[in-house]
Amino acid sequence: MKLSTLVTNIPASPTLTITAKVQELKSQGQDIIGFGAGEPDFDTPDHIKEAAIEALNKGKTKYTPVGGTVALKEAVCERIRTDYALSYKPENVIISCGAKHSLYNLFLTLFEQGDEVICPAPYWVSYPPMIEIAGGTPVFIDTTKTGMKLLADQVEAAISNKTRGIIINSPSNPTGMLFDRQELEAIAELCVKHDIQIISDDIYQKLIYDEAEFFNVATISPEVAEKTFIIQGVSKTYAMTGWRIGYCIGNPDVIKAMTRLQSQSTSNPTTFSQEGTIAALMGDQSLVEERRGIFEKRRNLIVDKINDIPGFELITPQGAFYTFPSIQGHMDRFGSASRLAEFLLENAHVAVVPGEGFGSKTHFRLSFAMSEKAIVEGLDRIKQALNT
Numbered sequence: 001m002k003l004s005t006l007v008t009n010i011p012a013s014p015t016l017t018i019t020a021k022v023q024e025l026k027s028q029g030q031d032i033i034g035f036g037a038g039e040p041d042f043d044t045p046d047h048i049k050e051a052a053i054e055a056l057n058k059g060k061t062k063y064t065p066v067g068g069t070v071a072l073k074e075a076v077c078e079r080i081r082t083d084y085a086l087s088y089k090p091e092n093v094i095i096s097c098g099a100k101h102s103l104y105n106l107f108l109t110l111f112e113q114g115d116e117v118i119c120p121a122p123y124w125v126s127y128p129p130m131i132e133i134a135g136g137t138p139v140f141i142d143t144t145k146t147g148m149k150l151l152a153d154q155v156e157a158a159i160s161n162k163t164r165g166i167i168i169n170s171p172s173n174p175t176g177m178l179f180d181r182q183e184l185e186a187i188a189e190l191c192v193k194h195d196i197q198i199i200s201d202d203i204y205q206k207l208i209y210d211e212a213e214f215f216n217v218a219t220i221s222p223e224v225a226e227k228t229f230i231i232q233g234v235s236k237t238y239a240m241t242g243w244r245i246g247y248c249i250g251n252p253d254v255i256k257a258m259t260r261l262q263s264q265s266t267s268n269p270t271t272f273s274q275e276g277t278i279a280a281l282m283g284d285q286s287l288v289e290e291r292r293g294i295f296e297k298r299r300n301l302i303v304d305k306i307n308d309i310p311g312f313e314l315i316t317p318q319g320a321f322y323t324f325p326s327i328q329g330h331m332d333r334f335g336s337a338s339r340l341a342e343f344l345l346e347n348a349h350v351a352v353v354p355g356e357g358f359g360s361k362t363h364f365r366l367s368f369a370m371s372e373k374a375i376v377e378g379l380d381r382i383k384q385a386l387n388t
């Protein structure tokens with residue numbers, strides 16, 4: 001069957017591919033430790049589930065407005081007010097089927113053929129395909145030599161008269177890098193000067209370690225806020241990946257256009273998931289902090305274990321739940337992260353995500369959204385396999 005050129009050129013998500021492979025091998029009875037997880041291993045808190053069950057029992061099983069209910073948009077505004085000290089109205093908000101869907105709608109709304117979008121590399125796997133689906137061109141900036149930080153000088157050098165957007169993902173998937181105020185102020189100044197829209201993907205905002213502080217560019221000035229689109233959602237913060245609720249907050253004209261686009265594809269996100277999300281955003285937040293503490297302990301453990309393996313180099317992640325070590329010391333032996341990943345799957349029965357899909361063939365990603373026991377066992381296996 002002939003497929004469209006657009007779809008033929010879309011790569012499968014490497015992270016989801018690894019997860020599927022691990023499931024397949026496990027179902028064949030193999031003892032595989034998978035470091036591919038892109039989601040918390042915790043369950044959704046009970047009060048959130050109960051709110052969705054109650055919604056179902058009350059017959060909330062029909063369409064809602066395309067861009068989400070006003071009640072949920074108000075809950076999002078309230079959370080942003082509390083967490084960011086920024087004031088938005090429901091007209092600034094669209095609720096989509098996950099943050100990924102919000103990003104997709106946003107890219108298609110803002111960009112088209114001929115537009116360039118600055119994308120720091122390593123990047124989350126889905127940014128480049130989404131930019132390309134919109135017809136735009138990702139302009140990658142290598143941050144592997146600058147501590148995984150995008151510097152304003154690099155941004156300035158990459159700006160052309162076609163630059164329309166820039167992606168800020170802090171804390172970052174896959175590197176765990178976190179921008180501070182000064183770094184973002186320098187980048188934001190360039191964005192205002194050159195009329196560049198800022199896509200701030202804050203999905204890991206609540207997972208920050210070592211008492212580091214989250215900072216969002218929109219808080220710099222109203223001028224910067226006008227150019228900023230905040231991407232947020234409940235997947236990672238409340239262990240709600242399967243509920244498929246995410247949102248975008250920004251300029252109301254763009255939000256309206258995104259809603260038109262969404263009206264011709266998915267319509268509203270699932271009605272009772274929206275009800276559960278209100279409970280998540282408005283309810284008790286203590287579990288979020290408790291779980292963050294658990295992730296921090298795991299982060300400390302995995303960093304120690306990785307640093308104990310010769311040939312790997314790691315920048316300690318300050319947020320999210322991933323490590324992204326360099327395999328520099330093993331390049332002569334393996335040549336690329338993909339080859340190393342194949343070797344580890346075969347010889348250590350450990351699944352990791354090679355860095356190629358994130359824009360680096362000399363790194364690989366290990367998630368720590370798993371038990372401490374599995375982290376220890378997995379890294380011990382890796383160390384042993386590489387020694388033989």
Ligand SMILES: Cc1ncc(COP(=O)(O)O)c(C=O)c1O
Nearest residue numbers: 098099100124173203233235246
């Ligand atoms: C950086 C980043 N942005 C967005 C998403 C999408 O999250 P959601 O489950 O809300 O679609 C992910 C999920 O892995 C992510 O890592």
